[in-house]
């Protein structure tokens with residue numbers, strides 16, 4: 001077990017509440033936590049604090065590895081040592097002697113995931129008792145009595161001929177629990193050194209350091225570390241026991257498919273709609289006459305015989321709207337709370353905030369769940385929401401609720417000036433579950449390349465392959481009502497295909513993988529078996545969030561949100 005330990009005192013002398021003072025748009029402590037969250041072998045991140053405000057901020061990031069430890073008052077004074085709080089924590093914890101304890105200081109926010117990873121590797125490989133991070137310093141030091149410490153002034157070296165000296169940068173220290181207990185010190189025994197880049201030399205102690213590190217951040221963050229999140233809290237009580245409802249939904253859906261079925265027998269020679277490879281002859285699944293194949297180049301799943309997409313979403317033909325099957329206006333407030341708000345929160349956490357309100361355009365906004373979430377008190381000061389939607393019923397509903405919805409369809413072949421204007425003015429553009437419905441996803445991306453402003457954020461949510469949900473679709477295609485849904489889902493995206501689509505012009509900032517593959521397995525088993533007894537099913541549903549998070553972390557989530565920034 002490896003734990004990272006971040007001491008975060010509330011009463012810092014030089015800068016009050018320094019640990020949550022914003023740096024580069026985020027509370028300072030965020031940068032250490034996000035870098036550690038992404039270190040696969042770190043099991044827990046302990047934030048030890050005496051401050052309610054710091055605790056609340058650290059918890060609000062919603063990182064799965066973070067645990068709070070409330071410090072004893074006597075260990076949180078100005079004179080208390082970091083060691084005293086480390087020992088206090090160790091004493092009350094269940095840590096084993098050979099567990100690795102990594103002390104991390106939030107005052108070094110430029111430490112990245114790769115630095116922690118490499119240092120831990122070095123520590124294990126060389127069997128050090130403890131390790132500290134250093135930077136190489138090429139300065140010449142003098143004693144007060146006029147003698148030089150580290151060079152001969154009569155023989156001044158050129159910098160390239162001088163090895164410099166290693167300087168402790170205070171970023172982190174690695175030891176074992178046993179080593180700390182025995183030595184009462186963060187370091188002991190055979191000490192290893194992990195050398196970090198020169199720009200990590202500054203620790204945030206004085207207000208002037210803040211200015212320097214903010215600038216350095218811009219320099220380093222050309223390659224930002226990607227925030228990765230997995231799993232989702234879904235209230236299973238609201239979903240379970242609905243076997244009959246799902247059965248009815250499927251019957252309704254089969255009727256819908258029959259009406260819209262447009263069989264194309266001769267589909268050989270099609271290209272992948274994402275990467276344009278011709279290697280899409282590998283069959284994946286046939287659902288009610290709709291053939292889905294695997295693209296062997298980009299790894300996405302492609303529907304071969306596509307229906308007339310325009311007719312499918314035509315605003316005048318109410319009957320053909322796929323969303324009608326799902327849309328139940330009574331449950332919208334619940335959907336805002338459980339689906340839209342967590343997404344808005346995730347995006348809010350992934351992007352840099354500014355003092356100006358950001359214009360957020362949600363494309364294919366439906367009845368406006370995301371726009372409603374943006375009006376939540378936590379976000380109303382940060383965002384101004386606007387939606388674009390084609391369905392008249394949904395627009396009507398949204399407008400009745402005071403939302404700003406523009407009627408339109410993002411058709412790259414018939415560009416609408418009004419839409420171009422909105423896109424070029426937006427700071428955040430989101431498309432939740434839109435790209436899988438679009439015949440030419442690459443054309444849409446080209447449109448964003450051309451019209452989005454530099455530095456604006458693009459958020460997409462798409463169904464993902466490989467996933468447990470795609471497996472469920474594969475083994476029980478007749479029960480498909482989610483994930484691979486013919487004829488409306490034209491493609492299911494691999495991460496590689498998203499890479500190919502957005503390469504060069506967008507920086508990836510964050511991903512969030514989640515899904516319902518596990519509940520799909522349980523529900524489909526119930527549907528197939530026709531049994532009345534539901535207790536065991538419901539009990540298994542109760543653990544679905546935990547099980548699904550493990551599935552998601554291992555790369556089998558069935559949905560993924562990507563947050564990108566236009567270069």
Ligand SMILES: [Zn+2]
Nearest residue numbers: 272275295298
């Ligand atoms: Zn492809």
